[in-house]
Amino acid sequence: MNKRITEAFANGKAFIPFLTCGDPSLEVTEQLVYAMEEAGADLIELGIPFSDPTAEGTVIQEANVRALAGGVTTDKVFAMVEKIRKNTKIPMVFMTYANVVFSYGTERFIKKAAEVGMDGLILPDVPFEEKEEFDVVCKQYGLDLISLIAPTSHERIAMIAKEAEGFVYCVSSLGVTGMRTSITTDIGAMVKLVKAQKDIPCAVGFGISTPEQAKKMADQSDGAIVGSAIVKLCGAYGKDCVPKVKAYVKEMKDAIR
Template structure:
């Protein structure tokens, strides 16, 4: 299993800093542009990056990310193409990469084949949005051996479910900031801080917050208590608006740098970052946190 995610959070913890984690849809506007965008995000200050595998029915996503997935699919993006893009990124970057995906595209490829190819090209982790913890599928063990599986936890997740997620957690926890789908919001989430505090009583895996964080100010607010901040729709919306521009990467780098500065200037404030130790105890396998 790749150690890039753990190493990144370990170094951030030593420095007293929080992680800036941008999300973009792979293949929007093209897969070659995705490669260049990831390198631009790294220059802007990204600590990890999430790449969304486009899917035709992305139920957890709002209009912005749905539109991006459809653009990517129309441009010819496939799971195999996304993995080839990661291989291209790896020629110039060691940035930790997490693939954000619904289950269907990976089942179509085959979980064992996906796990093998993803590990080979340098993917570090995978977040399967719609796969419950208790669901055990053929090939899933191969995926979990080769990649760090990131789990979601939501404000509505029951205490017993939170405990099970904590026992299964590795890499980092993705704390869903609010109810509903992804999308740009006017205010930073209020429920997320309580969720982060709750999960820190259960495990020591870093707790990162996403869904609806759109501005440097919101990012700074969340970074004051979370170990990392995920920003997706705000970037994806701009990629949709600027996708045909010759200076797309420069524009995104400029915008992302402001977000990264918001996260990094808030580092060390508020709730202490989680100590980086693996949680003790047997890993649980119960249902989806957002159910």
């Protein structure tokens, strides 16, 4: 298990923000990472833009389109991470799609991600039953392949939890990412099923946008993951989004402390 990811959960509840790399620009993404760390983020998810992000709602889809239109490539994201790693050791994981990894070359991608200092990889479109070809390579290079469990996983939760690395990403709601007015899933029950199999942190994502929701989810798990609400700020404020995002992350982290 990656040491840095374990450390992200060592000081109480973890707050995990998500960014789409290159929206509004890779320079701003780099500044956002530092600002979010200063505001209390414990681990950061970096989304590598993809033309068909099936798990994403409109907010993140549009951010992917903007980033790709701005010329973001996987290699440019790797170069940005290399720069970030000269200035911070905050745990970071990539969130992207199988196609992005495949087209780059699975081993080439994972080896490069490890070399530039990434700690893990989340592939929301790869089901547990098909993770082997990625998992083997991730283990080889010391990257944690993060497993997702959904409210519909039921009897698969135990199976997924047994082999999970890093942390378990608990999907709070069915459907795609995006802000929701209320989250009704019994997160506590999902987390219990995971912990019965393995002592591994569980963080909840999909649909969290307010401090109240973050607190409620973190109370039942080891941390909260927020993407769309942050990406929405990046879309609304463009190159001036850094102070807005920093203030938002601080508010969310304070809520779950």
